[in-house]
Amino acid sequence: MTTYITTPIYYVNAQPHLGHAYTTIVADTYSRFKRLCGENVRFQTGTDEHGDKIVEAAEREDVPPEKYVDRISRMFRDTWPLLEIAPDNFIRTTDPDHIATVRDILQKVHDNGDIYFDEYTGLYCRGCERFLTDKELVEGNCPDHQVPPKEIAEQNYFFRMSNYQQQLIDHIRENPDFITPERYRNEVLSFLSEPLEDLCISRPKSRLKWGIELPFDDKFVTYVWFDALINYLTGLGYPEGQDYATFWPVAEHVVAKDILKPHAIYWPTMLMSMGVPLYKKLHVHGYWNVDDTKMSKSIGNVVRPGLLVEEYGLDTLRYFVLREMSFGLDSSFSSDAIVGRQNADLANDLGNLYSRTMAMVQKYRGGKIPAPADYEKQDEVFRQAVGLMIPVYREAMSDFRFHQALQAVWDLVGMANKFIVVSEPWTLAKDPTKEGRLDTVLYSLLECLRIVALVLQPVMPTAAGRMTAGLGLDKKSDVTRLLEPGANWGGLAPGSVLQPVESLFPRLEGRKKTKGRKGKVAGKVKKAKEVPESDEGLIPFDAFTKLDLRVAEIVAVKPVKKSEKLLALTVKVPEERTIVAGIAEYYQPAELIGRQVIVVANLKPAKLMGVTSQGMILVAREQVDGKERLVLSTVSDAVAAGSKIS
């Protein structure tokens, strides 16, 4: 099986931004997914460098266009590695082989009689670089640029797009997957229900010199779309070469909806005229609305992909855009949304599952992967859930429903966290007759993590790589079998040793909240530790009775970002609440679950490192060789959570 996936080549009149990043992350993720499935994949991106907007931009910088396009194209090329995007080919429309291919194709289409010379008077939008029809105008303005187009008359070359209108309609009707999602297919069919006008494909050199000269008239350069779209063929060495033969029949293009028409109408009709088979699929996505005020203030900077990576982290950015956007629809990008996803999905759900499991295998099995014994019913149900996730994931990824693929993975992560709670490994560990069951539970959790790490490789290559490394796996060797049916359980060899890994996903703070963080926290932590005192150092009895001390049961534990000492504990008193405690140096999160502790339940809430603590857990402070050791308080026998202490 083979896959050829492309992004549009990006127009270098602007620097890379979030929209470019999204399209390219999608193409990269898809290419990695297809490789995971064992396919032969080619992934191409690049830059589109001709046209009058480029000349204008270069003039503004007072440099020749050649210099200007080199600089901006370099920016795109240098941005992709920051996002762990790894195209196989980066094409520029100023590359000599591209120029030669465009000229060959123009000559061919001209020889076919599909290009003619005519005088044209029309309404020209400089922003769109094309003539607009009356129908397209909104209150006299270009709908995309909100300016009135200029009426100009000039002689130009035209491509007989109208010759291929019916053929294109037939093709779209016969191939329901040709343009997806369906809404864009319908949009194109609706547009094609009106007579198609021919496409102006040239500019007189008197008006524009920065372009590819027409092979049949050196007083003209070609129109930017006839130049740009051909990149998809040039990159494969069209018309000769093995890559063209191998990859063109499976070509899939990813575009944003603003360039639907050129890709869904101009490009297929051009291919028809050339006698080249049409691409296989066009995947069309919506826009990101950056409506967060914090971001809008500095919109020019913050949506720069490199800065987004600095601010939120590479894995988080890739995960967020794929999880948040339903492919095809518009979506909102805000700092709160990305921080929310990071903390809830990555740090809490997946990060905790990973660290708890690794910690338990460390504690109960010395870091060695145990051999599973018999699978009890609970274990079998869990193992089946892991197996069921894979085809759901695979189908959704193949269909560009990335958010649903990730939803399926996270449903499994949630199930795994529940599996820990119900199988209670810490209880099994206390019972010598349950050794085998404990082995099975731990092995099942590790297998789940292995499979989650592998399916997350296309989305978060770095984090997934760290997960597999922690499991002691060579990530390459284990990938190819993954998606074969029935071959997805038992990849971990019992007896092999886990490798230490740092916290996978640190918690993020909203940016507002990070201000003055350090001083505040130090003060609050100290305050919380002090016992209230009267002048004499003694307190009256009614001062003591004001304390609401209760037995609480710890039900969940999360690390607190950028803090080595704090853990955020979810406790039942009996309702659930969060209490932040400075015990991370003394306890592993996994060994805290299920414990009963004594808490001050009526303490005023305090924010510690961005997490609101609703109470305080009582600990004993022991001095050992001048160092303090904290030990959790508890009751001598299990009691109902919420029982009062007096």
Ligand SMILES: [Zn+2]
């Ligand atoms: Zn316009």
